[in-house]
Amino acid sequence: MSELSLAYIFHQQQLLVDEHLQLPKVERLASDLHLHTGNTVIARDLQAHENIPSGLQLVPIRQLLTQWTTKQFEQASRAMQLLEWRRNHKFCSHCGHETQVHATEYAMICPACHYHQYPRVQPCVITVITRGEDEILLAKNAKNTNNMYGLIAGFVEVGETLEDAVRRETEEEVGVKLKNIQYLASQPWPFPSNLMIAFRAEYAAGDIELQQEEISDAQFFKFDQLPQIPFKGSIAHAMIMHVTQGHPVADDTHLWL
Ligand SMILES: [Zn+2]
Numbered sequence: 001m002s003e004l005s006l007a008y009i010f011h012q013q014q015l016l017v018d019e020h021l022q023l024p025k026v027e028r029l030a031s032d033l034h035l036h037t038g039n040t041v042i043a044r045d046l047q048a049h050e051n052i053p054s055g056l057q058l059v060p061i062r063q064l065l066t067q068w069t070t071k072q073f074e075q076a077s078r079a080m081q082l083l084e085w086r087r088n089h090k091f092c093s094h095c096g097h098e099t100q101v102h103a104t105e106y107a108m109i110c111p112a113c114h115y116h117q118y119p120r121v122q123p124c125v126i127t128v129i130t131r132g133e134d135e136i137l138l139a140k141n142a143k144n145t146n147n148m149y150g151l152i153a154g155f156v157e158v159g160e161t162l163e164d165a166v167r168r169e170t171e172e173e174v175g176v177k178l179k180n181i182q183y184l185a186s187q188p189w190p191f192p193s194n195l196m197i198a199f200r201a202e203y204a205a206g207d208i209e210l211q212q213e214e215i216s217d218a219q220f221f222k223f224d225q226l227p228q229i230p231f232k233g234s235i236a237h238a239m240i241m242h243v244t245q246g247h248p249v250a251d252d253t254h255l256w257l
């Protein structure tokens with residue numbers, strides 16, 4: 001019998017786990033993606049014809065975020081992003097030839113023109129904004145069907161610094177100017193391949209003016225009168241707890257989610 005490996009087996013944004021939310025052990029296939037983790041851990045997509053083995057279940061990744069440690073979630077997130085990247089780079093983006101998987105690196109290589117395609121992350125800034133000693137700016141996303149108020153976030157554009165992106169997103173979405181922008185922490189976020197980069201900043205000037213397509217409401221809330229906020233396990237939750245309750249948002253090794 002061949003050696004078994006721990007496996008991340010995905011089906012869309014769900015992962016196959018046992019009743020204790022642990023990874024199954026499976027026989028390796030030639031097409032598996034190998035994660036460089038010391039022990040052999042592989043990742044693959046559930047094949048279309050495959051049934052879900054008994055004792056295992058598909059669980060949404062987002063649900064695991066609240067059940068797993070940060071480290072476990074980050075490895076799952078990495079597996080998911082690498083698979084997604086491999087799936088989306090089957091052809092060379094330079095000449096269009098079919099690519100091959102690099103033997104030792106995370107790279108898709110083109111046998112015709114030798115162009116190498118590496119996994120990319122999308123930097124995304126997220127900012128917790130305070131005013132005075134006891135107020136926080138929270139905004140409701142226009143697409144939200146619930147009543148949750150979150151933080152201002154958006155993608156970094158080409159040529160921008162991270163601080164530029166923080167200022168631009170805030171001005172665009174709620175119309176206010178910021179000062180004292182400070183880095184807090186970061187979190188890989190695999191929906192689909194973002195790196196969330198967290199900042200705190202202070203309100204400097206301006207009245208709240210909503211960008212209607214993005215934001216349906218935004219207000220300064222007193223720290224002790226918060227509305228419904230993002231779920232525990234998200235970086236937004238950790239950031240809000242950090243400014244309102246003084247919880248640490250991260251130490252040298254991991255986020256405090
Ligand atoms: Zn090529």
